[in-house]
Amino acid sequence: MELTVAEISAPSAQIARQYGCKVADHQDVQQTVFEEQVGLIEIVSFVEPNDFYIHGKAMRLRAVGLRANLGLLDAKCLLDHQEKITEDFRKRRLVFTGTLMRGPDNALSFAYLFYDRSWQLKVQWLDWNWCGNYYLVRNRNNSVSDR
Numbered sequence: 239m240e241l242t243v244a245e246i247s248a249p250s251a252q253i254a255r256q257y258g259c260k261v262a263d264h265q266d267v268q269q270t271v272f273e274e275q276v277g278l279i280e281i282v283s284f285v286e287p288n289d290f291y292i293h294g295k296a297m298r299l300r301a302v303g304l305r306a307n308l309g310l311l312d313a314k315c316l317l318d319h320q321e322k323i324t325e326d327f328r329k330r331r332l333v334f335t336g337t338l339m340r341g342p343d344n345a346l347s348f349a350y351l352f353y354d355r356s357w358q359l360k361v362q363w364l365d366w367n368w369c370g371n372y373y374l375v376r377n378r379n380n381s382v383s384d385r
Contacts, residue, residue: 250310250337257361259339261310262346276315276322281330281373282306294335294348294364297374301335306374309336313349313359316375320357328353331372338364 251261284292284300292300301307313334316323333350339361341347346364350372351357 253310253314254337254339257339257341257349257359259341259347259361261337262340263338275377275379276319277324278378279316279323279375280378281327281332282376283370284368284372284374285370289370291367291369294346294366294368297333297368298335298338298348298364301374304374304376306376307336308334308375308377310334310339310349312336312375313351316351317357317359323357332375333362333368333372334375 254261282304284297284304284306298307313332316332331350331352333348335348337349339347339349341361341363347361348364349359349361351359
């Protein structure tokens with residue numbers, strides 16, 4: 239029996255509701271990172287040499303090209319198993335472009351994780367100016383060089 243996109247994304251919808259949002263678009267559809275793979279994640283910059291910042295739509299396109307378009311389920315998995323996230327990542331904000339959410343203000347948003355004594359999940363507007371303090375996340379087993 240095949241599942242519909244709505245059935246697959248139901249867990250993301252439940253997480254989004256905890257942050258006052260609804261899932262608007264779900265590129266990742268299926269979870270990429272699972273508990274046993276948390277230690278296998280890597281961070282990837284979406285910023286190119288002449289960028290000071292970029293718009294969220296452009297970042298999302300770059301994430302697909304870099305195979306780093308993880309979504310809300312992946313963010314939640316990392317949050318739930320944060321003890322396995324390398325300490326080097328604590329200086330970075332990890333953004334998850336695979337799930338696009340719509341907040342109560344009707345603005346589109348992405349989830350991101352940041353570290354402040356523990357990892358926390360937050361939501362930021364798509365239309366925000368995303369800069370080099372934020373990094374995309376991907377499973378090392380899914381890097382661009384694997385093509």
